[in-house]
Amino acid sequence: MLHMQDRKLEVSAIENGTVIDHIPANVLFKVISILNLDKIDKQITFGTNLISKKLGKKAIIKLSDTFFIDKEINKIALVAPQAKLNIIRNYTVVEKKVVEVPEEIIGIAKCMNPKCITNNEKITTRFAVVSKKEVKLKCHYCEKITDQEHIEIV
Amino acid sequence: MMKNKSLVSITDYTKEEYLRILSLADEFENHPEPDLLKGKVVSTLFFEPSTRTRLSFESSVLRLGGRVIGFSDSSSSSVSKGETLYDTIKIVSNYCDLIVMRHPLEGAARFASEVTNVPVINAGDGANQHPTQTLLDLYSILKTQGTLDDLTIFMVGDLKYGRTVHSLLMAMTQFKTSFHFISPEELKMPVEYKLYLDNLGLKYSEQKDLGRNVDVADIIYMTRVQKERFSDPIEYERTKNTYILRNKMLEGSKPTMRVLHPLPRVNEIDQDVDANPKAYYFTQALNGVFVRQAIIASILGYK
Numbered sequence: 001m002l003h004m005q006d007r008k009l010e011v012s013a014i015e016n017g018t019v020i021d022h023i024p025a026n027v028l029f030k031v032i033s034i035l036n037l038d039k040i041d042k043q044i045t046f047g048t049n050l051i052s053k054k055l056g057k058k059a060i061i062k063l064s065d066t067f068f069i070d071k072e073i074n075k076i077a078l079v080a081p082q083a084k085l086n087i088i089r090n091y092t093v094v095e096k097k098v099v100e101v102p103e104e105i106i107g108i109a110k111c112m113n114p115k116c117i118t119n120n121e122k123i124t125t126r127f128a129v130v131s132k133k134e135v136k137l138k139c140h141y142c143e144k145i146t147d148q149e150h151i152e153i154v
Numbered sequence: 155m156m157k158n159k160s161l162v163s164i165t166d167y168t169k170e171e172y173l174r175i176l177s178l179a180d181e182f183e184n185h186p187e188p189d190l191l192k193g194k195v196v197s198t199l200f201f202e203p204s205t206r207t208r209l210s211f212e213s214s215v216l217r218l219g220g221r222v223i224g225f226s227d228s229s230s231s232s233v234s235k236g237e238t239l240y241d242t243i244k245i246v247s248n249y250c251d252l253i254v255m256r257h258p259l260e261g262a263a264r265f266a267s268e269v270t271n272v273p274v275i276n277a278g279d280g281a282n283q284h285p286t287q288t289l290l291d292l293y294s295i296l297k298t299q300g301t302l303d304d305l306t307i308f309m310v311g312d313l314k315y316g317r318t319v320h321s322l323l324m325a326m327t328q329f330k331t332s333f334h335f336i337s338p339e340e341l342k343m344p345v346e347y348k349l350y351l352d353n354l355g356l357k358y359s360e361q362k363d364l365g366r367n368v369d370v371a372d373i374i375y376m377t378r379v380q381k382e383r384f385s386d387p388i389e390y391e392r393t394k395n396t397y398i399l400r401n402k403m404l405e406g407s408k409p410t411m412r413v414l415h416p417l418p419r420v421n422e423i424d425q426d427v428d429a430n431p432k433a434y435y436f437t438q439a440l441n442g443v444f445v446r447q448a449i450i451a452s453i454l455g456y457k
Contacts, residue, residue: 113260115258115259115260115280115281116259116260116261117239117257117259117260117261117262117264117265117279118261118265120259121238121239121240121265122238122240123265139261140261140264141260141261141262141264141265142259142260142261142279142280142282143163143260143261143282143283144260144282
C-alpha cells in the first residue's frame with residue numbers, strides 16, 4: 001500500500017493546478033467529457049482502476065495550471081458525488097473541496113423519458129434537482145423524474 | 155395578473171388564480187360577451203387529433219367574438235414535411251395573439267412557450283399535463299357542491315396512467331379533500347401521489363370494488379380503463395366489467411352527489427346512469443367552454 005502511494009506521487013506530482021480524486025473508475029470518461037478536458041491544452045495525468053477502500057476502483061485526474069470555478073466543477077457531482085478536489089500551489093495542497101450537486105442542471109444530462117420533447121428535438125436539457133443524496137432530476141419540460149441509475153450524459 | 159402568462163402546467167397557477175378563473179367562468183356563463191375578442195386571432199395547433207378539446211377551445215373563442223386558425227392533426231401541416239416544432243411555433247406566432255396546442259410529446263408546450271412571445275395554452279402534451287381539463291373539473295365541482303373545501307372525492311378506473319386524475323388530485327389538495335381510490339390492482343394510484351397526500355396530512359383510502367361506501371361521496375370521478383394498459387390480457391378480461399358504474403349503485407348516495415367523467419366514455423358508465431340527475435358529465439363538457447373563455451380572456455388581458 002505504502003509502496004503504491006510512493007509511486008503515485010512520483011508519477012504525477014504537480015506544481016500548480018487541481019487534483020480530482022475519488023472518482024468512481026467507471027465514470028472517469030464521463031467526467032472528462034463533462035469538464036471538456038479533451039479540449040484543454042495543459043498537462044493532464046489520468047489514473048484509473050486504482051484501489052480504493054471506499055469506491056472499490058477509483059480514478060484520479062491531475063491537471064497542471066488548471067483551476068475550476070465551483071459552478072463548473074459541481075457539474076461532475078452528477079456522476080461522481082464523492083469526488084474530492086485538492087488545489088495545489090507550489091507542490092502543496094492549499095485547499096480541499098468536495099463537489100456539491102447544484103440546484104439546477106443545464107445541458108449535461110439526458111431525460112430518461114423517450115417521449116420527452118428534449119429527446120426528439122434539438123433542445124438544451126434542463127432539470128431541477130429534487131433529491132441530492134440519491135440524485136433525482138425533474139425535467140423542466142416533461143416533468144418526469146430521471147434517477148441516479150438512469151442518468152446519461154449528453 | 156395573468157396577462158400574457160402561458161398556461162402549460164396546472165402548477166403554473168396559484169390557488170388564488172384558480173379561484174379567479176372559476177369566478178370569471180361563472181361570469182361568462184351568466185353574461186356572455188360576444189364581442190370581447192373582436193379582432194383577435196387564436197390559433198389551435200393540434201399535432202395529434204383531439205376533436206372534443208379542439209372544438210371546445212374553438213367554440214370558446216368564437217363565442218367571445220374572436221377568430222380561429224389552425225390544424226386538427228399534423229398530417230395537414232408542414233410537420234409532415236419534417237418541420238421542427240421550433241419552426242412551426244416561430245412561424246405561427248406571426249399570425250396570432252394566442253396559441254392553443256396539443257402535442258403527442260411531453261414537454262412540447264413548455265418548450266413552445268419559451269420560444270415565442272405569444273402566450274401558449276397547453277391543450278395536452280402526451281401523458282403530462284392538460285390544465286384546462288383540471289380547471290373545468292374544478293369549476294364543475296364548485297358549481298355542483300357550492301364549495302371546493304372539505305369534499306370527499308371518489309376516483310375510479312385507471313388511476314395509474316390517468317393524467318386527469320393526477321392533475322385533479324394535485325389541484326384539490328389545496329382544499330382539504332378526502333380521496334377514495336377505486337381501481338384494479340394493476341392500475342392503482344402511484345405511490346408518489348399517496349406520499350404527497352401523507353405529507354399534507356390528507357385522508358385517502360383504497361378499495362377494489364365500486365359500489366361500496368357511495369353514501370359518503372360528494373363526487374364520483376370516473377375514468378376509462380384502457381385495455382392496452384394491462385400487461386396481462388386475462389387480467390383485463392377479468393376486471394373490465396368490474397369498473398362499470400350502474401344506476402343502481404347510486405342508491406343511497408347523497409342528493410348533492412354528482413358523477414363526473416372527462417369523456418369520451420366507452421362503457422364505464424352504463425347508459426342507465428344518463429337519465430339520473432346525478433349524472434353531470436355532459437354539463438361538465440359545457441362548463442369547459444366557460445372555463446376556457448375565462449382562461450383566454452385573462453391571458454389576453456381583457457379580464
